[in-house]
Amino acid sequence: MNDQLQRISGDSDLIRGLGCGVLAALIMSYVGNVEKPGLLHVWLALAGVVAIVGAYLSIAQSKVEPDVKGMAGLGIGIVSIACFLLLSRLY
Numbered sequence: 001m002n003d004q005l006q007r008i009s010g011d012s013d014l015i016r017g018l019g020c021g022v023l024a025a026l027i028m029s030y031v032g033n034v035e036k037p038g039l040l041h042v043w044l045a046l047a048g049v050v051a052i053v054g055a056y057l058s059i060a061q062s063k064v065e066p067d068v069k070g071m072a073g074l075g076i077g078i079v080s081i082a083c084f085l086l087l088s089r090l091y
Contacts, residue, residue, distance in 0.1 A: 014064070016054075017076055018076050020054040020055035024052045025080040025087065026087060027044050030087070055076060
């Protein structure tokens with residue numbers, strides 16, 4: 001387990017995927033809680049979708065083994081959902 005965590009934390013593509021996932025959660029939680037959405041909010045929602053796609057492409061580009069990629073993708077998804085839910089409560 002510790003060996004897999006070291007592989008995940010040492011890979012820049014997986015770290016970039018985590019950053020994109022958290023950024024997408026931040027943007028989507030803001031856009032999801034706006035009372036009167038405008039054109040800017042549509043663009044922010046599209047930026048959130050691009051961040052989600054960027055996270056998955058970063059994971060796919062990683063050079064680690066497929067099982068580590070799967071575990072990292074699952075972890076990034078869980079962290080992003082947790083950030084989304086926590087930030088949604090703040091807005």
